[in-house]
Amino acid sequence: MKCFSMIFIKDRSKNAKRESRTAPELRNQSKSDSSALSRTRTSSSSPSPRSIPELYKEKEHNLRVFSFQELRDATHGFNKLLKIGEGGFGGVYKGTISPLNGKGEPVVVAIKKLNTLGLQGHKEWLTEVQFLGVVNHPNLVKLLGYCSVDGERGIHRLLVYEFMPNRSLEDHLFKRTPTLPWKTRLEIMLGAAQGLAYLHEGLEVKVIYRDFKSSNVLLDESFKPKLSDFGLAREGPTGDRTHVSTAVVGTYGYAAPEYVKTGHLTVQSDIWTFGVVLYEILTGRRAVERNRPTSEQKLLDWVKQFPPDSKKFSMIMDPRLRNSYSLSAAQKVGKLADSCLNKKAKERPTMSQVAESLKEAIQESSEVSSSVDKAHLTSSSRNGGRRSK
Template sequence: MKCFSIFKDKSKSKKRESSSAPELRNQSKSDNSALTRTSRSLPSPRSIPELYKEKEHNLRVFSFQELRDATNGFNRMLKIGEGGFGSVYKGTIKPLDGQGEPIVVAIKKLNTHSLQGHKEWLAEVQFLGVVNHPNLVKLIGYCSVDGERGIQRLLVYEFMPNRSLEHHLFSTTSTLPWKTRLEIMLGAAEGLAYLHEGLEVKVIYRDFKSSNVLLDENFKPKLSDFGLAREGPTGDRTHVSTAVVGTFGYAAPEYVETGHLTIQSDIWTFGVVLYEVLTGRRTVERNRPTLEQKLLDWVKQFPPDSKRFSMIIDPRLRNNYSPSAARKVGKLADSCLNKNAKERPTMSQVVESLKQAIQDSGEGSSSVSKSPLTSSSRSSGRRSKKV
C-alpha cells in the first residue's frame, strides 16, 4: 500500500508513492465549483482550496502502517466513535522529530465503500488545513492510501478526552453544571463567529449539533467534523445551492425546503442546541408523549417571558441556575430560530448575548477548571438520522 498527499508529495524519500495528486486537486476544484469566484475579472476572496495550498505544509502525512500501529491494528477496544463515515479510534503517534513522549490522538478511518465519505474527508482536510481558532478542533494530519485492499482515507486529530456536549447532556448520570453549559456554548459561538466573519472567505459549518461540540480536559469546546462545511456565497449571490444534507431536527427550515444554504442556516442550528442545553432533551425523542417528541414544538408552549418557562429547564440542574440568565438564553434561542432568516442575529451578537448571560449567572466568566464529572455510561458516538 502506498500513501500519497492530497496535492503534492511532502516526503521526498518516498519515491515509489503514487502521484495521483493532480486528480485529487482537480476533484477538489470540481467539488467547490459552485463556490468559487463567478468572474475572474472581479475581485473575489480566494477559495478554500486556494487558501489550503498556502498551508498544506502544516499538515503531517502519515503512512497507513503508522496509523495501524498507533491504534494497535484498529483495535475495537480503542474505538471511541462510529457513524456513517466510518470509525474513530484513540491512538498514540510519535512526535514528528521522533523525540519525546508519544502523542495521544483521535484517528478517523473512513468507510472504504463510501463515495460520500471521500468527499467529506477531502473537505475536512481542506477546511481544517486552513482554519486556526482555539474553538475549532486541530487536524494534525492525514493518510490517503490506494492499495490491494481498496482505498483508505484517514484523518488524525488532537484528542478530546471529555468527549462531546451530547455525551454530557444525554448519556451520563452526571449533571453538566449550568455555568459550564453556558461557557461551552460561548466557546462554540466564538468558533462559529470565526468561521462566519474571521476568514477571507465565509464558511458555513452546516453540521452544528451537540455531538460535534467536543470537550478538552478543561471542558473547553471545539467544533469538529467539517465534512459538510461549505464556502459561503460570494459577490452578489445570496446563498449557495446544495443537496440537503445534515442531521434530522437541526437543519434550518428554509434550507430543507429550498436547498439554499446561508450563514443564517448555522444560526438556526445554534438555536436548536441552545434549547437542548436549557432542557436537557434531544431535538427529537420518540419515546415521549406525542406533543413532546419534537423539542422545538414542545418549548413553544413555554415562552421565556411566561411564568411557565421554568418548567422546561433541565430538572437535573435542581434549580442550580440563574432564572434571569435562563430567560435571556431562551430569548436568544428564539431569535436564532426566527423563521425569517434575515432577522436572526449574527454569531458575533450571539457571543455578546452569551457573555451577558454568563455574567448574570455569577461572578465573571472564568474558564471551567477540570470538571469533577464522571462518565458512567459510554456514548455510542453514532451519527443521528440524516435528513
C-alpha cells in the first residue's frame, strides 16, 4: 500500500512558534481525499442520504480533543513496556487518562500513534476519526478522542479508544492457551456479524468495513467482540451504482476474488472475508500459513477437501477443542461459511442472515451441551447409587 500525502493545510510560516491543533474537518482536505470519503450524489431530485463526513459534522463534538502532552503523559512517554500492538498505522499503547472534568477515577485506554514513516498515513487517520465518530454499536470499538497537532516539534496524529483487555480473536485462536471454547467462538462471531450488519444496514449510508479479519476483532473483559481499525472503511454505492471502485488493499488471504480482480468493492466483499474467518474458528488455522505443506498453506483450498456434509468434515476441526463441540452445529457453520464464500457475490447471504444462522448454531450447541451434562449427571447418580449399596 502506498504512503499517503498530508491532508491538512499547515501553517508553514517560519515565525510560527505556537503549535496548532488541527481538527479533522472535511474543508481541509484535498479534492482527491474529499472524493474518497464523500459519496457521489445522484442526479435525482429526491434528497440523498448524507455522507459520512456530513454525519460526522453533527457528532464531532462528542469526541475529546487531546493535547500531545496529555497522551505522552498517559503512556509515560510512549514507554515500550506499555506497547500492546503494532500495525501499518503505528504503535498502540496502553495508557491512563484523567476524566475531562477532572472528577472521578482515571480511565484506562488504548492510544494509537501514527508512524509518519509507516505505510499507512493521514488519510487512514482521518477516515477512522470520521467513521468511528459517526457509528454507535455495542460490537464496534468506541473512539473516545484524538490528537492532531502540527508544530515546530513535528506532526502528531493519535487516536484514543476504549481499552479491550482480552486483546484480539487472533491472539486467542493462534497465539494463546488455553484455547477458546467452541461456544465462545460462535458468540464472538455472532457479535462480529451483528456489528457488520449494523454497518451494512443500520445507517443512512452503507459502510463497507473492508478489513474484516481475526486481528481486528477485539475482545473486552467478558470476551464480547468489537470491530476495530476503520482506516480502510468506505461508504457503499448509492443510487443506481452497484459498487465502489478503489485500489485493492487489505490482508492477503482474506479479500474477495471479485474485489481483487476488478477493484469493485461492495458489502458482499465483507461477507466473503467473514466466511474466511468462520473457517479460522472451525480449524484453528490462519487464512495463510506458509510453514505448512504446500497443499495446506491456503486455508480455503485445504478445507475444500472436507465438505461440511461429508464424514470427513470433522478432520478439519481444531484439535485443541478436544471434541468439545457439537458436530452438527459445526457442520452448519461450515455450510454458512461456504455460502459466504460463494463465487457469485450476489448469492451470498446478508450479514443479518449470517447472524441468524449463528444464533441457531449457538442454540444447537447449547442443547447438545445440556444433553451431555444431563447424561453425565444421570450416569454419575447411578454409579453413586451402586457404590452406596
